[in-house]
Amino acid sequence: MSAGAGGPCATAPGPGELVAVAPGIHWTQIPIPGMLRTVNAWLFEDDDGWTVLDCGSDTPAGRAAWDALLAGPLGGERFARIIVSHAHHDHIGLAGPLARRLGVAVWTSGAEWQAALRRRQESTAGHDGVLAYYRSLGCTEADARGYIETRATGTRSMTDLPEDCILLGEGEEIRLAGRPWRVMTGGGHSPEHVVLHCMADGILVTGDQLLPRITPFIGVDPSDPFADPLGSYFAALDRFAAIDDGTLVLPGHGMPFEGPASRAAETRLHHERRLAAIEAEISRPRTGYDVARVLFPRAMGGAHERLAISETVAHLNHAVVTGRLTRETGADGVHRYATA
Numbered sequence: 001m002s003a004g005a006g007g008p009c010a011t012a013p014g015p016g017e018l019v020a021v022a023p024g025i026h027w028t029q030i031p032i033p034g035m036l037r038t039v040n041a042w043l044f045e046d047d048d049g050w051t052v053l054d055c056g057s058d059t060p061a062g063r064a065a066w067d068a069l070l071a072g073p074l075g076g077e078r079f080a081r082i083i084v085s086h087a088h089h090d091h092i093g094l095a096g097p098l099a100r101r102l103g104v105a106v107w108t109s110g111a112e113w114q115a116a117l118r119r120r121q122e123s124t125a126g127h128d129g130v131l132a133y134y135r136s137l138g139c140t141e142a143d144a145r146g147y148i149e150t151r152a153t154g155t156r157s158m159t160d161l162p163e164d165c166i167l168l169g170e171g172e173e174i175r176l177a178g179r180p181w182r183v184m185t186g187g188g189h190s191p192e193h194v195v196l197h198c199m200a201d202g203i204l205v206t207g208d209q210l211l212p213r214i215t216p217f218i219g220v221d222p223s224d225p226f227a228d229p230l231g232s233y234f235a236a237l238d239r240f241a242a243i244d245d246g247t248l249v250l251p252g253h254g255m256p257f258e259g260p261a262s263r264a265a266e267t268r269l270h271h272e273r274r275l276a277a278i279e280a281e282i283s284r285p286r287t288g289y290d291v292a293r294v295l296f297p298r299a300m301g302g303a304h305e306r307l308a309i310s311e312t313v314a315h316l317n318h319a320v321v322t323g324r325l326t327r328e329t330g331a332d333g334v335h336r337y338a339t340a
Contacts, residue, residue, distance in 0.1 A: 009256055016068030018043065021256055022203060022248070024177030030056030030065045032090040033157070035304075036253050039090045042205055044176035049080035051176050052102075053196075053205060054252065057093035057157040066098060083168070084108040085207030085252060086190035087116035093158035106165040109185050111192030113165050118223065119155050133222035137309060138287030138334050147306035168194055179203075188233025189216040202244065204260055208252040210240055215267050219310030220317060230271060230318035240264035274315050279324060285336035288313045 009027065013019040018026040024045045029038040044051040056062040079102040084092045087108070095106045108116075127148050134144035168174075172183040176196070184195040189208045196205040208216045218233050245259045257263070274295060281294045288309060293300045295315075296308035316337050319325040325337045 012255065015065060016072050018069070018073045021250065022177075022201070024179075025203070025250075027250070027256070028065075028069060030094075031059075031061040032057045033059060033153070034090075036090070038253070040250070040252055040254075042250055043074075046080065046175070046177060049078035049104075050074070051081050051083060052079065052098070053083045054085055054091045054207065055082060055094040055098050056091075057089050058097060058160055059093075059157055062094050062157075063097070066094070066101075070101075079104050081166075082106045083194065083196075084112065084165075085195070085205075086193045087112040087119065087158075088190060088208070089119075089155065089158040091207065091252065092116050092161070095158075096160040096162045099162050106162050107168050108165055109169065109192040109194050110167045112190060112194065113167065115191050116158065116161055120159050120161055130222040132333075133225050134309075136225070136288075136329070136333055136335050137313065138289035139309070143305070147309075150303070150306050181205075184239065186232065186236030186239065188218050188229050188236050193236075197243070202247045203250065204240075204243060204247050205250045206240075206252065206260070209236055210249060210260060210263055210267070211251050212249070212254040212257040212263070214254070215270050217307060217311060218271070218314050219307060220313040221310075225313075226317060228314075228317050228321045230314045231321060234268060234271070237264040237268050271315070275319055275324070278312075278315055278319060279339065282325065282337055282339055285328070285338045287334055287336055288316060291316060291337065 009019055009021055013028050018028050021027050026043040028041050030041055031037065032039050039054060039056050041055055042053040081104050082095055082099050084095055084106060099106050130148055131144050134147055168183050170183060170185045174181050174183065179198045179201055181196040181198045184197055185192045186209060193207055193209050195207060195209055218229050220227055220229060240260045241264045243260045245261045247258065247260050249257050249260050277295060278291055281291060292309045292312035295312050299305055299308035316325065320327045323340055326340050327335050327337050329335050
């Protein structure tokens with residue numbers, strides 16, 4: 001299959017289509033549930049077979065998209081591996097069924113693999129710890145149970161994972177589409193998100209760590225309620241800030257774009273403004289739920305309320321870690337935040 005010229009694309013691929021974005025590198029989109037509608041899958045062409053990077057949720061629409069690709073532009077092709085950028089259902093959900101169909105292994109980082117296995121176990125485990133987490137934020141019992149159900153929706157589309165995987169680590173070099181790529185890993189959006197950087201040709205595959213029009217979700221997981229994912233994400237953004245702005249970015253959602261350093265700076269400013277808004281709001285002790293209602297007024301009361309609360313807590317935790325806020329736990333078990 002011939003490849004086109006490099007550079008951002010003007011038109012996204014339709015169902016079952018591939019678009020060449022650079023020699024040997026192709027783009028397709030897989031339908032996913034939710035407001036983002038599609039996830040980008042990147043395909044790298046080599047003599048020993050194709051590499052798939054990210055594969056969508058395990059849903060009928062996702063499987064149909066791969067049926068169309070494997071019966072169409074990828075018909076009769078050999079495959080070498082599947083790489084998963086991170087453990088969210090829209091990127092790893094179809095990894096198991098697709099790997100078995102293609103006869104290949106799944107590659108990802110160790111922490112992402114463990115996160116995927118933990119989410120799979122949630123489908124059969126109890127939820128007492130998760131309920132306690134949401135109660136500690138000032139949520140009602142009914143709201144907490146609703147958040148658990150919406151979280152389970154994504155988990156159901158990633159339960160058919162492979163038994164094991166090949167682990168990728170920070171600084172490793174792999175060859176894809178005839179090029180050397182350095183593995184970069186970072187936290188924030190997920191524990192150990194995999195990013196691939198080809199410095200020689202100026203191409204960066206960022207998954208959800210850097211997106212063109214929206215900022216990635218940075219939230220606290222109930223399994224680690226006092227974590228500081230925003231601090232980890234700021235460290236990841238600092239690394240993107242050092243990459244040449246002429247680099248072509250291939251993101252997990254949306255269109256390819258150029259300017260990773262500029263986009264990293266914009267994304268960091270967005271979160272800094274949220275931190276400032278939180279500090280301005282907390283003139284008296286407030287719960288995480290209280291702050292979320294101010295920070296995300298449109299999301300609260302809607303389908304994305306759980307995510308809004310989780311992202312609010314990420315900012316609150318970072319403010320506590322950096323000394324901008326304090327956190328006290330009352331006799332009712334609820335955490336309240338105040339200016340330091």
